[in-house]
Each structure stands twice: as structure tokens, then as C-alpha cells.
Amino acid sequence: MKALIGAALLAAGRPVRAAELAQLLGVPETQARRQLQRYAEEVQAADLGFVVEEVAGGFRLVVLPALAQQLAPLLSPPPLPTLSGAALEVLAIIAYRQPVTRAEIEAMRGGSAGTVMTLQERELIKVVGRADAVGQPLLYGTTERFLLEFGLKSLADLPELLAEGAEFSQLLRG
Structure with a gap:
């Protein structure tokens, strides 16, 4: 059973x-x-260089963070470029306020939400419906990939909101 669990998580x-x-195991x-x-x-306990991680409603095998730097040459594809401050702000607003419209995001930021397309392309957010308002604007929410990228089991694991004036980049662990 142990071998099947490990093989399933890896495969x-x-x-x-x-x-x-x-x-898969044929058990409750x-x-x-x-x-x-x-x-x-x-x-x-065996210190094999990887651990079982619970994330996004499931379990997976991951490399120990202490070894990630040494393994960087073997990893592919290369990681996506880091998100800009504006993208992190928009992503944090969506994560904490979802479902939310682009107009609501812009009102909260006091500026453009132009990074919405970038976040959609990276599959961190998605359209989750339409608002019951004039023009039926799109509603945005986070994706399972968002949970994976930021190492969250669920949205309940988001850090608590910080005091006014705190940086949005501090809200996410990615």
C-alpha cells in the first residue's frame, strides 16, 4: 500500500x-x-529530500525548500517572472473579495486593474460569473493554480489582512 501511495503522488x-x-487503494x-x-x-523521518504536502484540496510530493536552489538547473520550465506590485495588489483584492468585478477592483485600488489579463493568462484567476448589475460585468475569482502557486490548502489559509498602509505583497506567501 505504501508503494502505491508514493507512486500515485509522484505519477x-x-x-x-x-x-x-x-x-485507487480500494479502502474507505x-x-x-x-x-x-x-x-x-x-x-x-527518512530524510529523502522530499515531503508530502497538503495543498489545493489534495496531496503531492514536493522537494524540500532547502534543496530547491541546488536543484534549480534540473527544474523545467523556468519559473514565471515575478508579479509586479500592481499585479499582486489586484490578485490580493480578488483573493480576499471574490467574486469581484473589475470596476470594484479599480475602486479599491484607486487605479487601473489592467493586470487582470496577465493574471488570467497565468491561470491565477478566472471568470466565475456575471454580476447582477447594469451591463452584467464579469466576476473574477482565484483558481486552483493560485492555491498551488502560493502553497495554500484553501482560501481559508490566506493570511489575515494587514493594517492600513501595509504592502499587498506581504499578504501572499508565494
């Missing part, structure tokens, strides 16, 4: 939900979670 290339793992979800917890503890 999936995405977070594997406990229910998927239970189906509670038992799959117990087996996964044991596996995670054994991997960590």
Missing part, C-alpha cells in the same frame, strides 16, 4: 485528493487518510 503530477486515493477514505499520514511521516 499524478497534481495534488491527489484523499477520495481519489481511497478509490478515512483509512486512505490514515495510510497517507503514515506515509508522510515515514518519508519525513
Whole structure:
């Protein structure tokens, strides 16, 4: 069972939900979670250079952060360029206020929300519906990739809002 859990987490290339793992193992979800917890503890104790991480509603194998720099030449594709301050502001507004319209974002920022397209291209945000207002403007929300990129299990893991005047870049852990 241990080998199957490890192989599933490695082969999936995405977070594997406990229910998927239970189906794969042919056991109830509670038992799959117990087996996964044991596996995670054994991997960590063995100091193999990776750990089991719970993120975006599932579990995946990740390289220890302390080893990431040394492994950089092996990683592909190269990481996306860092987000600008304006993009981080827009992303933080969407993350904390979703669903939200572009006009609401601009009102909160006191300026343009021109980075919305960039955030959509990076699959960090998506259109989640239309507002019940004149013109039915698009509503934006975050994606599963947002959770993955910022290492969050769910939106409930977002840090608490900071005091007025704090930098939006401090709100996200990515």
C-alpha cells in the first residue's frame, strides 16, 4: 500500500485528493487518510529530500525548500517572472473579495486593474460569473493554480489582512 501511495503522488503530477486515493487503494477514505499520514511521516523521518504536502484540496510530493536552489538547473520550465506590485495588489483584492468585478477592483485600488489579463493568462484567476448589475460585468475569482502557486490548502489559509498602509505583497506567501 505504501508503494502505491508514493507512486500515485509522484505519477499524478497534481495534488491527489484523499477520495481519489481511497478509490485507487480500494479502502474507505478515512483509512486512505490514515495510510497517507503514515506515509508522510515515514518519508519525513527518512530524510529523502522530499515531503508530502497538503495543498489545493489534495496531496503531492514536493522537494524540500532547502534543496530547491541546488536543484534549480534540473527544474523545467523556468519559473514565471515575478508579479509586479500592481499585479499582486489586484490578485490580493480578488483573493480576499471574490467574486469581484473589475470596476470594484479599480475602486479599491484607486487605479487601473489592467493586470487582470496577465493574471488570467497565468491561470491565477478566472471568470466565475456575471454580476447582477447594469451591463452584467464579469466576476473574477482565484483558481486552483493560485492555491498551488502560493502553497495554500484553501482560501481559508490566506493570511489575515494587514493594517492600513501595509504592502499587498506581504499578504501572499508565494
